[in-house]
Amino acid sequence: MMTRPASVPDSGATEKQRPQSPGVFLMSDSFETGGSERQFSTLAMSLDRSAFRVSIGCIQKKGAFLDSLGDVGLCDVPVFPLGGSLYKLESWKTRARLARHLRQNAIDIAHAFDFYTNLTLIPAARWARVPVVIGSQRQLGDLLTRAQFKAQLLALRLADAVVCNSRAAADGLCAAGLPRHKTVVIGNGMPPEVFAPTEPAIPRVPGVLRVGMIARMNTRSKNHSSLLRAFAQLQKEMPTSELLLAGDGPFRAELEREAEELGIAQNVRFLGDRRDVPAVLASLDVSVLPSVSESLSNSIIESMAQGIPVVAARVGGNVELISEDRGILVGVGDDNVLAGALGRLLKDEALRKSMGGNARSFAHENFTIAKMRQQHEDLYLRLLERKISNRRLPGYRR
Structure with missing residues (x-):
């Protein structure tokens, strides 16, 4: 298990200005009763609150898993609707608003959980200069159109890592040109x-x-x-x-x-x-x-x-x-x-x-929750520590 680093300061920010626990922002398209949505909710509810400041967001605020998230204090769920298109002006306004949200909440780790949030959160997080940006591949990609697949691949190239829930998903991305070192395979986690x-x-x-x-x-x-x-x-x-x-x-x-x-x-x-x-x-x-x-x-x-x-x-x-x-x-x-x-x-x-x-x-x-949670937490801290080391931030206390 990795030791916890403090939150990464923005350039010009002081430790006093920024919380010490790393801020993690997870984003899902919705909270419907599908497999990806279930894993999103499971991870959001299980992350160690003593190690991370956890917050979530969505594109569509609907679905049965909303109640479960509310039970663990994740009641305030900001919505970032795309306006019916991933590529038109309205969607870019949404990304800009999302970037402001990430900056205002001192987010250190932004994790997109599906196709739509890969194309929404990843560019927004880069604009906001979030230190660690993570995408996801939880399907094989063969059900996407060619244009959708190419757009997602471009977004995933901007991420520091891409969490894949199977080797098959990771292999598909690598075959399409994503560098192998960016893929991390973490299986699903099931509750007791x-x-x-x-x-x-x-x-x-x-x-x-x-x-x-x-x-x-x-x-x-x-x-x-x-x-x-x-x-x-x-x-x-x-x-x-x-x-x-x-x-x-x-x-x-x-x-x-x-x-x-x-x-x-x-x-x-x-x-x-x-x-x-x-x-x-x-x-x-x-x-x-x-x-x-x-x-x-x-x-x-x-x-x-x-x-x-x-x-x-x-x-x-x-x-x-x-x-x-x-x-x-x-x-x-x-x-x-x-x-x-x-x-x-x-x-x-x-x-x-x-x-x-x-x-x-x-x-x-x-496939236990404990194993899935630990693998995500280790990934978050490993990537954050790498960014801290690379930046050689003045005044940072290890």
């Missing part, structure tokens, strides 16, 4: 309740085996349709099996129609958004994620933490999570192979227990 044994949210029924998926229904990249088709095949062999889908979004009605058309609606339950994810997972025998793109899936880690074996598409960070003794990887969009993998696990209780136990141990060793 994710690992705790819990009662099933949906009571178990003797003789009924369940497959489930935890994912928002706001993007086709999660590939719910492939799972529905695979489950329709599975139903022919295992007609009493059930499929539970937790999550909501604009594509839900379309997916419900697909289930009707496939003749499986009576065995598919749409659960909507759930805050009791561990209890939902405890209702399952197998968890599945057939996404076409994933960096590091919270859904997979949460499933592993509950000891549930996972079948997932062989993409991105999924390969880093799932080995042959912890689950099964399948090709993207291969409905037949997906159905076969689900059937294999549902028919073999011993295999499910073995894979589930290995998965739980792996998740507990690698």
